Amino acid sequence: MAERELLKTDVLIIGGGIVGTSAAIALRRRGVSVVLLERDLCGARSSGINFGGVRRQGRAFGQLPLAQRAHRIWQDLPTLLGTDGEYVRSGHLKFARTAEDFDKLVHYRDGAAAYGLELELIGAAQLRSRFPWVGAGFAGASLSPEDGQANPRLVAPAFARAARDAGTVIREREEVVEVGRTLAGFHATTAAGLTVQADHLLNCAGAWAAPLAARFGDNVPLTQGHPAMAVTEPMPYFLSLSLGIEGGDIYCRQVARGNVVFGGGRVEPGAAGVDAIRSTTTALFRQMRSLAALVPRLEHAQIIRTWSGIEGYLPDRQPVLCASPGTPGLFHGFGFSGAGFEIGPAAGEVLAELVVDGSTPTPIDTFDLRRFTPPSTAHTQSQSPQHNESRKATTT
Template identity: 45%
Template structure:
């Protein structure tokens, strides 16, 4: 039987990886008039973009990341007019709480430091906070309140951008496992297990935890490892918790967070991460971590101690050694761009990552500072790299 080669598909840009970053980039590239092919191994938004906690927060971030985060918050508020869906975004606020004086001092310092970046936080004592948020537990001593942050549904966000990109004219190819990426004199060539062949002069790698091996095919490596954040959901109770509530503890096991959806269920996450396998695409859920999470969650909101957990899950996420993503143009390969490795705190950033990368690809520049996220930081002396440790609350 004869084998017929499929005619290659061509575009201005190929985006590999159909998570929130890739889908948003594809959509915004179309607003710049560029033709784009979005390739996703499974379904758009099926991996980490669809299994995370759903936090849309700015506070607690690495300060130079706030311009990107602020841009994203603006886009989150305009989703219905941009893509025709709201992804259940609720701007009901975000509070970070502490039980120790030293953690409270860090919250107060951060509130001072972030103000020049346009983020205004309100610091409250535990008693002041309980007057405004009566569900907060009696052990809480300091609270940082960001009134315009909130949460959204991660199962909806990336698919919504994918549909919007397709409506705008992008070629979105799902169930398309990339097997090889190369570049000839002028074009990138992407080959897929389904026999597809895709060609473009520009390429963005947005492969999440799998982005490292794609970058290595161009001689650029990232100290990044796959891990499995741990999430769960409780049975419903009457809706009463509007803001996202997260711990600002310096103790890993105590860094938990929760949000309540309008249906009444409480979604939670945090604590230790499990292991993940890039080959099997499996994330290991640790039942002991769920047991450790529960008393910490009850310290935030005592009512949680009376609820049954009805489901737990995880996802495969990529964590870079310095807890910052890889974002921007390749320092060595013309036409190559990166947007991966968001270390469990990329959901809120996703829309602005797409807008910023599309702007960079289409025009060659962007007003959003990307220097801390450059690929070249891994080949420079550590003393010249960004001094950063990003908060690990997603």
């Protein structure tokens, strides 16, 4: 019988997306030893299959401090990762179809200013003169000139490489099947027989994070969502901005080589389950109608690839980013609801600060998982740390 492998570390991270790997980088900078376990390949799930929008505009106000922190990290991406990941501050333009939607953009502009996000409102009369490619009938738009876009298929693996280069022990294709905590600390065992012992545990398991959290009494109503994505053939370059729309049913961007990446809406998994999720013709036709209305010259564009993936969603579309209320040494960072690409690097740094310092200068009260717990239950959990649990889990 092969000898079972044992690793000991200060921090165990479960999940190799951008949040987990950026946390690993930040922890290694503080001299903390880290082991990261990933069920598949790092960055292969939501971190690597998303649209690639690096935007602050449109986020809930409570997310803007985290988004502003992330904005500074993205600015220095080549130093952090050794690659720019095709990141450009192209600007993000968000359209309003109706006067009511434009009023929402005005309200958002006014509220976002308190967080240092400056937005320019553009009325209907100016739209066609400034952006001649836009379709008719829009009531206006909001421009965030320093928001941008990047290639998630380059950026997500680059975070993992940078974490490994910083000294993180990364083990891919390691499905965690048992996890628990005793007075000696946390322990996790994988299907391949690897056991990791750690003083701290970071739950960055994305769409699979809820079962892991529940092992320690932290229950959250996380569901899985599946974005519908597509990309066109290369076309003459004309669209420097990343586009969105109030209501969120379509978004698109054009990359330097001419392809237009677009998405909007979600698809349902077929009989093969979430691991074989694909976009559908129904979703694609719906997107193309919205896309052609927004940018008419794309009406006859040829689609060369479609895809989907798996993202973790919470009812209020806000992530969980906090220390466990009942289990000392356990920290959560998941549930970014399809909008974690931009803020992921900052979320990772916040988790590292919670581990090392016990607090973070970035406001995160909005992201506490106790918002989903009835007050009486929350009080009971806070009084009952779990020290002797060893439970089965299927996580990332």
